[in-house]
Amino acid sequence: MMFKLITYIRVFVRSFLVQSGWNYKSLISIGFCYSLLPVAKKLYKNDVVKYNQFVKRHLGFFNGHPFFTSYALGSVVRLEEELAEGKGSVEQIEKLKNAMIGPLGALGDQIFWAVVKPATFTAGVLGFFLIENIKLRLIFLFILGILYNSPHLYIRISGLVKGYREGFLICKFLKIDNFRLIKNSYLVLGITTIGLITGWIAVNQIELDPLGIIVFTASILSAVFYKSKKSKTYFAMLVPVMIALIFGVIKNIL
């Protein structure tokens, strides 16, 4: 039992490197395979052929959000153990992995990249506005780390545990409805903080330079406009500066 637990902890620790070998041929498969190696060593310690078959199986194309990949890791560990006991099949493992690629990516992107990360760091920016003391800002940075990494580590740990418990049935669990609490909490945080930041800058700007409020508003609108058009990210970053320079020239002439 203890031996098993140590193996799972090693899989968990290695899962932090799941994107290390990202490449255009097999995407995250190198990191995914590396995370599973403690299991391969446990199951096929003295059998190089079976060990290499295990490695080859998991070096094949695979992708997923780095945090949510834990669900795949957990369930694959379970299926590999069953396979070593002669219960399952290689086809079943391949089928499971292929079925998980879509949901793992979609969930992670929707929850972490589009909600948790922006919400945490807009809260960070607002906090830095409100806190001027440098020591308090450093403490606040630490709190931000907790705010971001609590759901992150929760997904990594619970993914591994739940994936192992459910095995092949984990696919049924990977739905956005099961992660609503995380998504909605950070959505509220993100919307509130970005709104407060806008209000804070606008209020301070009016006092400093009324023309700045026009530039500020135009910059927000142009960035939203260009970002909504695909492949125009750099326009979204640069057009606001052009607007500021045009108004700056007008201001200089007047």
Added chain:
Amino acid sequence: MNLFGISALLAALGLDQRHAFQLALSQPLVTCSIIGFFSGNFADAMYFGLLIQLVWLGNLPVGASTTPEGNIASATGCLLYIEYNELFLPQSGFLILVIYLYTVFLSFIGGQLYNSARNLNIKLFDYAFKSINDSRRANIGKVIVVALLIQFGLNWIFIIISYFAGEQALNQMHNLIPSGWKTIWSLAEWAIWGAGIGLVISVYKSRKYKKLIAIVSILSVFIFKII
């Protein structure tokens, strides 16, 4: 800490963006605070981190997409900002504008560099596969270490070269800016704030969320006015 030391630390933290751990240690708010700690110039470094942070939050590293590598670019921009802030003081708007544009440019180069690393990793993948086919015990750990070292090396070289290039450019520019043009760039800072906020808002695709943000913004103007 000298430039090589701090850039090595920043290159290592840059791995956190996509390669290892992903604990959000590479975000500008964090890296710029670290630069502030080592340079002893907390206020300026934190200010730059604060200014640039929002700009990168709108870029979602979805699947195999190439997004601007803003975090390492921001760290380089921060190093330049704290180095030149005093020198450019009457024209601080110009310095902010130039470093912002340079940071955006670096983020593009960084994205391409990241693609190169992904292509290099294909060779590592082929090596791992070949070793299995040769019936040797595949050493995936070695592959991971090499992939991390390659990315760390690329990050490090990228920071150092872009810092020195930026330094050269700013030294040249310093004597060329007409003093009467101060007002021209005085609004650039507000445009950067606006760009950052706009880019974050664009993450919230639904119109309902955009409306909510607008309502909170308007309400907060009144709240902050009263405070």
